[in-house]
Amino acid sequence: MSATTLQSLKVLAESIILDPKYHDILTVVKGARNGAVYGAKVRFPHALVMIVLFRSGTFREKVRLIFNATKTHALNLAKFATIYKSTCLLLKLYGATPGKEGPYDSFIAGLLGGYVVFGQRSRRGKISSVSQQIVIYIFARVALALARLAVKPGYGLPGVSEPQKSAVISHYAWPVFASMSWAAVMHLFRWHAAELQPSLRSSMVYIYQNSDDWDGLRNFIWHNK
Numbered sequence: 001m002s003a004t005t006l007q008s009l010k011v012l013a014e015s016i017i018l019d020p021k022y023h024d025i026l027t028v029v030k031g032a033r034n035g036a037v038y039g040a041k042v043r044f045p046h047a048l049v050m051i052v053l054f055r056s057g058t059f060r061e062k063v064r065l066i067f068n069a070t071k072t073h074a075l076n077l078a079k080f081a082t083i084y085k086s087t088c089l090l091l092k093l094y095g096a097t098p099g100k101e102g103p104y105d106s107f108i109a110g111l112l113g114g115y116v117v118f119g120q121r122s123r124r125g126k127i128s129s130v131s132q133q134i135v136i137y138i139f140a141r142v143a144l145a146l147a148r149l150a151v152k153p154g155y156g157l158p159g160v161s162e163p164q165k166s167a168v169i170s171h172y173a174w175p176v177f178a179s180m181s182w183a184a185v186m187h188l189f190r191w192h193a194a195e196l197q198p199s200l201r202s203s204m205v206y207i208y209q210n211s212d213d214w215d216g217l218r219n220f221i222w223h224n225k
Contacts (some may be wrong), residue, residue: 028086035077035081037074042090079113080118084110088106145176193205
């Protein structure tokens with residue numbers, strides 16, 4: 001293929017993607033692309049560190065685990081973005097007020113995408129550990145945002161969102177939240193460790209349980225075991 005042909009194809013492609021009449025449907029394509037890229041960028045370094053440092057197995061087995069975790073994260077975010085943006089587009093075109101975004105379109109689209117992509121179990125009845133981590137991450141951010149919204153003057157709950165009370169709650173909320181979170185996770189680790197998410201449990205075993213035993217300088221300072 002000649003350089004002239006490639007240039008002509010590039011001009012044609014750019015004319016299509018810059019045409020306003022294709023903009024809405026192309027946002028779905030771009031969303032899928034961005035979901036896949038972001039998922040790979042986020043998961044690869046995390047999987048690389050966690051699997052290399054804390055998983056046993058051969059080099060090939062570790063490479064396969066890293067690849068599978070990265071692929072799952074990237075595909076999940078790409079699929080969710082596709083479903084979410086497609087649903088929003090359909091609701092905008094065929095909803096109660098065609099041509100305008102409805103107040104609950106994002107909620108409905110997120111509900112559908114969350115169920116289809118992250119709410120399913122494998123054929124063996126298990127939930128993907130990658131999906132669990134993503135959903136838990138989202139839940140934590142949602143809980144924090146809702147807590148802030150609850151005391152936000154003009155938007156929050158009656159009583160606690162009044163400016164003076166809101167300021168006091170906002171000032172003391174984080175220390176209480178941080179200390180209670182650590183108190184809860186340490187209690188659960190001590191008495192109900194099996195119920196904790198595997199990667200969290202693994203890191204806590206390394207820090208708090210493996211530090212109880214050693215038989216010399218070698219595994220006291222230089223190595224864990």
